Amino acid sequence: MEHNNLDAASGDKFNLNGNCSPSPEKQSFDLNHTKNIDDISTPSELKFDEDFDFEDPQISEKRKEIERCLHSPDTVNLDQWQHLARSKGGLISDDYRKVIWPLLVGVTKDEMTEPPSLDDLSTHGEYNQVVLDVNRSLKRFPPGIPYEQRVALQDQLTVLILRVIIKHPNLKYYQGYHDVAITLLLVCGDRASFPLLCRLSCGAAAPLQPFMQTTMAPTQHLLNYMLPVIRRADPDVADCLDKAQVGTMFALPWYLTWFGHSLNRYSDVVRLYDYFLCSPPLFPVYVTAAIVLYRGGEVLRCDCDMAMLHCLLSRLPDDLPFEDILVTAEKLYLENDPEDLEPEVAALERREAEIRHADEERMRRRREAGARARAGRGRAAAGWRGVTSLAAWLPAVTSRRALLATATVLLGVYVYYRPELLFNR
Structure with a gap:
């Protein structure tokens, strides 16, 4: 995927891949002014x-620009602050x-x-x-x-x-x-x-x-925008994710915490926050899509299995080039307006609802079949218990006279059907 330079028109020339150099000055730790x-x-x-x-000389120049702005903040408008935060290297x-x-x-x-x-x-x-x-x-x-x-x-x-x-x-x-x-x-x-x-x-x-709503349904709805963005950019990767039914759960912690929970490098976390604080609310979802697309080769080489893909995608590498990923995410956002994606998201959610309904119906039928089988086994067990109860009951209530009468009747029935045993001699 080609990456365009978002800051080319504004003359931005910084080329830092997420490694924000610390301030040369050392400060004491203060809970109200936390040490860098x-x-x-x-x-x-x-x-x-x-x-x-x-x-890096380019970062040194940007540092001087930020300090000039901070020295005269009344002369700086919001667009200028946002440009400093979003351009390469962030706020350093x-x-x-x-x-x-x-x-x-x-x-x-x-x-x-x-x-x-x-x-x-x-x-x-x-x-x-x-x-x-x-x-x-x-x-x-x-x-x-x-x-x-x-x-x-x-x-x-x-x-x-x-x-x-x-x-x-x-x-x-x-x-x-x-x-x-x-x-x-x-x-x-x-x-x-x-x-x-x-x-x-x-x-x-x-x-x-x-x-921060009573259910996670609004969050899941917004995270679903990731899949159409991926499909428009790379259908092969989208097909692989769809075939494995991996869904979006692997990216939920990324979105909920703005990647703060999932990244090991503090500098990467604050660099993303620089960008997110001056971006549309849905922009982190586009960053999520950009990360999946960046790892598209790994996705295609992985077994097309839900557990395998979820495990692969949920673990973010430490060496992700976030400056490039942010450029890609911005390009994806400009090319795929959220309003344009709404029909695709709605179709995706209808299909997911149909799959859930089919799964629930299958589970219901399975439960009913299991209940019928258990009921059948229960009736058979009850019948056998009846036979054994009768066998235990007969000796207690049957007198010698009753046994003799029963034997006579049985012998008569037998002779009726097999008379040759007595009269053919």
Whole structure:
């Protein structure tokens, strides 16, 4: 698939494949101004970029451009911030993201209020589930962080999530929401991350709102747009996925967490967030399609089996070229408007409904056949129990006279049918 350069018209010349170099300056860890995780080189489950003495000259130029904009923010409009976030290399450093991410979604300083304590929120109905999920998110925390700071950061994450669902009680917490929240918290701190997460969670165009409904049906509907996009771009890959009936479940964690749960490289996660924060709500689905298409060769070489393909696709390689993938996703979005895809998505969902109905009908008939078989075995067992009961009952009630009379009758019947035994001599 050919990739077009989205920034060619604007003179963009940056050529970085997801490796955002850290800021040269070292900062102390502060829970309200989180240290740039790229600066930490302690081994962990996450793979962080190493510090290099040499920085790509193109990235150095972009860094200077960002710093000029931050020095005079009143002279910079939203389009310029979005261009910096979407162009190759993204926003480079968490020092810049801390300031620019809130600007991308319209958060003001007046909204960055002091958070309440965890004790004030511990009576909420979702408290226990949120705490469980937060405790399972240790790999998303900076490696080597002291225990006391880790506990404080976990508490901040719990407070952040509960504040949002308390402010917007119509939203339902979902597992994976904490992966988005921790990314915002690590970059922006606890004050700015709250209004930022609210913007992403509530509103007509809020990208996370479909995930926070009473059922996952809205999420599944949106994720279904991935399959027509793949089919239009590469019918062979689409046919393979369709034949294996792999569906879209392999990509559900990607979509729900904006890839935060599934990627090992922190720099890849924040690079994608740079792009998603200034893109249409459905854009992560197009990134999902672009990843599948990029791995199309692997898909076609894999056995056409649901379990095999699901296992292959659900595990994202660490070396995905996300700059190229983002360019491909943007091209796919421009060529396949979501409104144009609606008839294909509707047809896909009708077919899935028919398959589900056929499966349910087959299972119903199987259950009924099993019930009839069990009933038949029950009647046979009941008949046999009747015979054995009669055999046990007869000796107790049959007198010698009754036995003699019965024998006489049986002998008479036998002689009636076989008289030659007595009269042919």
